[in-house]
Amino acid sequence: MGPLGRLSLFSALWAVLAGGSPASWIIGAPTVLSAAWASLRLHPDTGRDGRAGMRLLGLVRFTPFFLLQSIRGGLDVALRVLRPRLRIHPGFQSYRPRLGDPLARVVFLDTISLLPGTLSADMRDGLIHIHALDARDDLEPGLARLEAVVAALFGESLESGTR
Amino acid sequence: MDQPTFGLILNLISTLLACGGALFFIAGTVGLLRLPDLYSRLHALTKADNLGLGLIMLAVLPQAPDLFFALKMLLLWVLVMIAGATGAHLIAKRAVRGDGEDIL
Numbered sequence: 052m053g054p055l056g057r058l059s060l061f062s063a064l065w066a067v068l069a070g071g072s073p074a075s076w077i078i079g080a081p082t083v084l085s086a087a088w089a090s091l092r093l094h095p096d097t098g099r100d101g102r103a104g105m106r107l108l109g110l111v112r113f114t115p116f117f118l119l120q121s122i123r124g125g126l127d128v129a130l131r132v133l134r135p136r137l138r139i140h141p142g143f144q145s146y147r148p149r150l151g152d153p154l155a156r157v158v159f160l161d162t163i164s165l166l167p168g169t170l171s172a173d174m175r176d177g178l179i180h181i182h183a184l185d186a187r188d189d190l191e192p193g194l195a196r197l198e199a200v201v202a203a204l205f206g207e208s209l210e211s212g213t214r
Numbered sequence: 215m216d217q218p219t220f221g222l223i224l225n226l227i228s229t230l231l232a233c234g235g236a237l238f239f240i241a242g243t244v245g246l247l248r249l250p251d252l253y254s255r256l257h258a259l260t261k262a263d264n265l266g267l268g269l270i271m272l273a274v275l276p277q278a279p280d281l282f283f284a285l286k287m288l289l290l291w292v293l294v295m296i297a298g299a300t301g302a303h304l305i306a307k308r309a310v311r312g313d314g315e316d317i318l
Contacts, residue, residue, distance in 0.1 A: 067285055128245060132249065160299075164299040165261060165264055170253060
Protein backbone atom coordinates (compact mmCIF):
# COMPACT_ATOMS: atom_id res chain seq x y z
CA MET A 52 0.00 0.00 0.00
CA GLY A 53 1.38 3.43 -0.96
CA PRO A 54 1.71 6.46 1.33
CA LEU A 55 -1.65 7.90 0.24
CA GLY A 56 -3.42 4.60 0.86
CA ARG A 57 -1.92 4.39 4.35
CA LEU A 58 -2.85 8.00 5.15
CA SER A 59 -6.48 7.36 4.20
CA LEU A 60 -6.55 4.07 6.15
CA PHE A 61 -5.21 5.70 9.34
CA SER A 62 -7.51 8.71 8.87
CA ALA A 63 -10.49 6.36 8.61
CA LEU A 64 -9.35 4.52 11.78
CA TRP A 65 -9.01 7.82 13.64
CA ALA A 66 -12.43 9.00 12.46
CA VAL A 67 -14.02 5.83 13.82
CA LEU A 68 -12.10 5.97 17.13
CA ALA A 69 -12.49 9.68 17.89
CA GLY A 70 -15.97 10.24 16.49
CA GLY A 71 -17.02 13.03 14.18
CA SER A 72 -15.82 16.05 16.19
CA PRO A 73 -13.59 18.34 14.04
CA ALA A 74 -11.60 19.38 17.13
CA SER A 75 -10.38 15.79 17.55
CA TRP A 76 -8.15 16.32 14.50
CA ILE A 77 -5.89 18.62 16.54
CA ILE A 78 -4.58 15.38 18.01
CA GLY A 79 -5.67 13.24 15.09
CA ALA A 80 -3.70 14.87 12.27
CA PRO A 81 -0.25 14.50 13.90
CA THR A 82 -1.18 10.98 15.04
CA VAL A 83 -2.22 9.90 11.55
CA LEU A 84 0.92 11.42 10.03
CA SER A 85 3.20 9.70 12.55
CA ALA A 86 1.39 6.38 12.11
CA ALA A 87 1.77 6.53 8.33
CA TRP A 88 5.45 7.46 8.68
CA ALA A 89 6.10 4.67 11.19
CA SER A 90 4.33 2.07 9.07
CA LEU A 91 6.28 3.09 5.96
CA ARG A 92 9.52 2.79 7.91
CA LEU A 93 8.65 -0.57 9.47
CA HIS A 94 6.93 -2.18 6.50
CA PRO A 95 8.01 -0.43 3.29
CA ASP A 96 6.37 -1.01 -0.06
CA THR A 97 8.02 -3.90 -1.82
CA GLY A 98 6.60 -2.92 -5.17
CA ARG A 99 5.49 -6.48 -5.87
CA ASP A 100 1.84 -6.32 -6.81
CA GLY A 101 -0.72 -8.54 -5.16
CA ARG A 102 1.75 -10.25 -2.83
CA ALA A 103 0.75 -9.27 0.67
CA GLY A 104 -2.86 -8.25 0.13
CA MET A 105 -5.63 -9.93 2.09
CA ARG A 106 -8.12 -12.01 0.15
CA LEU A 107 -11.82 -11.58 0.80
CA LEU A 108 -12.47 -15.30 0.49
CA GLY A 109 -9.58 -16.00 2.84
CA LEU A 110 -11.01 -13.51 5.35
CA VAL A 111 -14.38 -15.29 5.20
CA ARG A 112 -12.59 -18.51 6.13
CA PHE A 113 -10.21 -16.96 8.68
CA THR A 114 -12.73 -14.96 10.77
CA PRO A 115 -15.00 -17.80 12.01
CA PHE A 116 -11.97 -20.06 12.56
CA PHE A 117 -10.23 -17.36 14.57
CA LEU A 118 -13.33 -16.46 16.65
CA LEU A 119 -14.06 -20.09 17.52
CA GLN A 120 -10.42 -20.84 18.39
CA SER A 121 -10.00 -17.73 20.55
CA ILE A 122 -13.16 -18.65 22.50
CA ARG A 123 -11.65 -22.13 23.01
CA GLY A 124 -8.33 -20.51 23.94
CA GLY A 125 -9.92 -18.30 26.62
CA LEU A 126 -12.04 -21.12 28.03
CA ASP A 127 -9.07 -23.50 28.06
CA VAL A 128 -6.78 -21.23 30.06
CA ALA A 129 -9.61 -20.13 32.39
CA LEU A 130 -10.50 -23.75 33.22
CA ARG A 131 -6.84 -24.62 33.77
CA VAL A 132 -6.19 -21.85 36.28
CA LEU A 133 -9.53 -21.93 38.14
CA ARG A 134 -9.16 -25.57 39.20
CA PRO A 135 -7.98 -26.24 42.75
CA ARG A 136 -4.89 -27.91 41.25
CA LEU A 137 -3.31 -26.20 38.25
CA ARG A 138 -3.56 -28.48 35.20
CA ILE A 139 -0.40 -27.44 33.33
CA HIS A 140 2.79 -28.95 31.99
CA PRO A 141 4.51 -25.94 30.44
CA GLY A 142 7.30 -26.36 27.94
CA PHE A 143 8.62 -25.41 24.53
CA GLN A 144 8.21 -26.87 21.05
CA SER A 145 9.42 -25.55 17.71
CA TYR A 146 7.66 -25.23 14.40
CA ARG A 147 9.08 -24.44 10.97
CA PRO A 148 6.59 -22.21 9.16
CA ARG A 149 6.25 -22.41 5.39
CA LEU A 150 4.67 -18.97 5.06
CA GLY A 151 6.99 -16.72 3.09
CA ASP A 152 5.31 -13.33 3.24
CA PRO A 153 6.50 -11.20 6.21
CA LEU A 154 3.02 -9.79 6.92
CA ALA A 155 1.50 -13.27 6.80
CA ARG A 156 4.16 -14.42 9.27
CA VAL A 157 3.29 -11.62 11.70
CA VAL A 158 -0.40 -12.56 11.52
CA PHE A 159 0.57 -16.20 12.11
CA LEU A 160 2.74 -15.32 15.14
CA ASP A 161 0.00 -13.17 16.67
CA THR A 162 -2.79 -15.69 16.12
CA ILE A 163 -0.71 -18.52 17.64
CA SER A 164 -0.72 -16.56 20.91
CA LEU A 165 -4.52 -16.19 20.93
CA LEU A 166 -5.24 -19.87 20.24
CA PRO A 167 -5.69 -22.59 22.90
CA GLY A 168 -2.56 -23.38 24.89
CA THR A 169 0.07 -21.89 22.56
CA LEU A 170 2.21 -18.75 22.74
CA SER A 171 4.68 -17.72 20.05
CA ALA A 172 7.76 -16.83 22.03
CA ASP A 173 10.47 -16.31 19.43
CA MET A 174 11.23 -16.64 15.76
CA ARG A 175 14.82 -17.21 14.74
CA ASP A 176 16.50 -18.81 11.70
CA GLY A 177 13.12 -19.70 10.20
CA LEU A 178 12.06 -21.60 13.31
CA ILE A 179 9.22 -20.50 15.62
CA HIS A 180 9.76 -21.17 19.30
CA ILE A 181 6.37 -21.94 20.83
CA HIS A 182 5.53 -22.10 24.51
CA ALA A 183 2.77 -24.56 25.36
CA LEU A 184 0.69 -24.73 28.55
CA ASP A 185 0.69 -28.49 28.05
CA ALA A 186 3.84 -29.47 26.17
CA ARG A 187 2.94 -33.17 26.23
CA ASP A 188 0.49 -32.55 23.38
CA ASP A 189 1.82 -32.51 19.85
CA LEU A 190 1.18 -28.96 18.66
CA GLU A 191 2.11 -29.65 15.04
CA PRO A 192 -1.34 -30.56 13.56
CA GLY A 193 -3.09 -27.53 15.08
CA LEU A 194 -0.32 -25.18 13.96
CA ALA A 195 -0.34 -26.58 10.43
CA ARG A 196 -4.12 -26.03 10.27
CA LEU A 197 -3.76 -22.43 11.47
CA GLU A 198 -0.94 -21.85 9.00
CA ALA A 199 -3.12 -23.08 6.13
CA VAL A 200 -5.90 -20.66 7.14
CA VAL A 201 -3.43 -17.75 7.36
CA ALA A 202 -1.96 -18.74 3.99
CA ALA A 203 -5.44 -18.65 2.46
CA LEU A 204 -5.99 -15.22 4.05
CA PHE A 205 -3.05 -13.86 2.08
CA GLY A 206 -3.66 -15.93 -1.05
CA GLU A 207 -0.40 -17.79 -0.50
CA SER A 208 -0.04 -21.44 -1.42
CA LEU A 209 2.01 -23.64 0.90
CA GLU A 210 3.97 -26.12 -1.13
CA SER A 211 3.45 -29.48 0.50
CA GLY A 212 5.92 -32.28 0.80
CA THR A 213 8.77 -30.07 1.98
CA ARG A 214 8.68 -31.55 5.45
CA MET B 215 -43.35 -7.71 21.23
CA ASP B 216 -43.88 -4.28 22.78
CA GLN B 217 -41.14 -1.77 23.34
CA PRO B 218 -40.49 -2.16 27.10
CA THR B 219 -40.28 -5.96 26.87
CA PHE B 220 -37.81 -5.72 24.02
CA GLY B 221 -35.69 -3.26 25.98
CA LEU B 222 -35.78 -5.52 29.01
CA ILE B 223 -34.56 -8.49 27.00
CA LEU B 224 -31.75 -6.44 25.49
CA ASN B 225 -30.69 -5.31 28.97
CA LEU B 226 -30.79 -8.88 30.20
CA ILE B 227 -28.57 -10.05 27.33
CA SER B 228 -26.14 -7.20 28.03
CA THR B 229 -26.00 -8.05 31.72
CA LEU B 230 -25.34 -11.73 31.08
CA LEU B 231 -22.59 -11.00 28.53
CA ALA B 232 -20.94 -8.44 30.82
CA CYS B 233 -20.93 -10.94 33.71
CA GLY B 234 -19.36 -13.54 31.42
CA GLY B 235 -16.73 -11.01 30.36
CA ALA B 236 -15.96 -10.10 33.98
CA LEU B 237 -15.55 -13.80 34.77
CA PHE B 238 -12.84 -14.15 32.11
CA PHE B 239 -11.03 -11.03 33.36
CA ILE B 240 -11.07 -12.58 36.84
CA ALA B 241 -9.77 -15.86 35.38
CA GLY B 242 -6.99 -13.96 33.64
CA THR B 243 -5.99 -12.29 36.90
CA VAL B 244 -6.16 -15.55 38.84
CA GLY B 245 -3.90 -17.06 36.17
CA LEU B 246 -1.46 -14.19 36.50
CA LEU B 247 -1.25 -14.79 40.25
CA ARG B 248 -1.22 -18.60 40.28
CA LEU B 249 0.82 -19.62 37.24
CA PRO B 250 4.46 -20.39 38.00
CA ASP B 251 6.47 -18.67 35.24
CA LEU B 252 6.53 -15.68 32.91
CA TYR B 253 5.45 -17.57 29.77
CA SER B 254 2.48 -19.31 31.36
CA ARG B 255 1.32 -16.00 32.78
CA LEU B 256 1.38 -14.48 29.32
CA HIS B 257 -1.03 -17.22 28.21
CA ALA B 258 -3.54 -16.19 30.85
CA LEU B 259 -3.21 -12.50 30.06
CA THR B 260 -3.55 -12.75 26.29
CA LYS B 261 -6.20 -15.41 25.94
CA ALA B 262 -8.54 -14.97 28.89
CA ASP B 263 -8.51 -11.17 28.75
CA ASN B 264 -9.05 -11.19 25.00
CA LEU B 265 -12.18 -13.28 25.42
CA GLY B 266 -13.31 -11.17 28.39
CA LEU B 267 -12.99 -7.98 26.39
CA GLY B 268 -14.86 -9.59 23.48
CA LEU B 269 -17.78 -10.45 25.75
CA ILE B 270 -17.84 -6.97 27.35
CA MET B 271 -17.92 -5.47 23.85
CA LEU B 272 -20.79 -7.73 22.83
CA ALA B 273 -22.56 -6.62 26.01
CA VAL B 274 -22.21 -2.97 25.04
CA LEU B 275 -23.37 -3.53 21.43
CA PRO B 276 -27.15 -3.76 22.17
CA GLN B 277 -26.83 -0.41 24.01
CA ALA B 278 -25.07 1.26 21.06
CA PRO B 279 -26.77 4.49 19.97
CA ASP B 280 -25.79 4.09 16.31
CA LEU B 281 -23.88 1.90 13.87
CA PHE B 282 -20.81 4.14 14.11
CA PHE B 283 -20.50 3.39 17.82
CA ALA B 284 -20.85 -0.35 17.19
CA LEU B 285 -18.11 -0.16 14.58
CA LYS B 286 -15.87 1.66 17.06
CA MET B 287 -16.35 -1.06 19.69
CA LEU B 288 -15.45 -3.75 17.16
CA LEU B 289 -12.38 -1.82 16.03
CA LEU B 290 -11.25 -1.32 19.65
CA TRP B 291 -11.48 -5.05 20.28
CA VAL B 292 -9.41 -5.88 17.19
CA LEU B 293 -6.77 -3.24 18.09
CA VAL B 294 -6.48 -4.46 21.69
CA MET B 295 -6.11 -8.06 20.47
CA ILE B 296 -3.32 -7.12 18.07
CA ALA B 297 -1.56 -5.06 20.74
CA GLY B 298 -1.97 -7.81 23.35
CA ALA B 299 -0.69 -10.64 21.16
CA THR B 300 2.22 -8.57 19.84
CA GLY B 301 3.16 -7.36 23.33
CA ALA B 302 3.08 -10.92 24.67
CA HIS B 303 5.31 -12.11 21.83
CA LEU B 304 7.83 -9.31 22.43
CA ILE B 305 7.98 -9.95 26.18
CA ALA B 306 8.41 -13.71 25.61
CA LYS B 307 11.08 -13.08 22.99
CA ARG B 308 13.12 -10.87 25.31
CA ALA B 309 12.88 -13.53 28.00
CA VAL B 310 13.86 -16.41 25.66
CA ARG B 311 16.86 -14.58 24.32
CA GLY B 312 17.83 -13.43 27.79
CA ASP B 313 18.97 -10.07 26.53
CA GLY B 314 16.41 -8.09 28.48
CA GLU B 315 17.24 -5.94 31.47
CA ASP B 316 15.81 -7.54 34.61
CA ILE B 317 13.03 -9.65 33.21
CA LEU B 318 13.17 -12.78 35.31
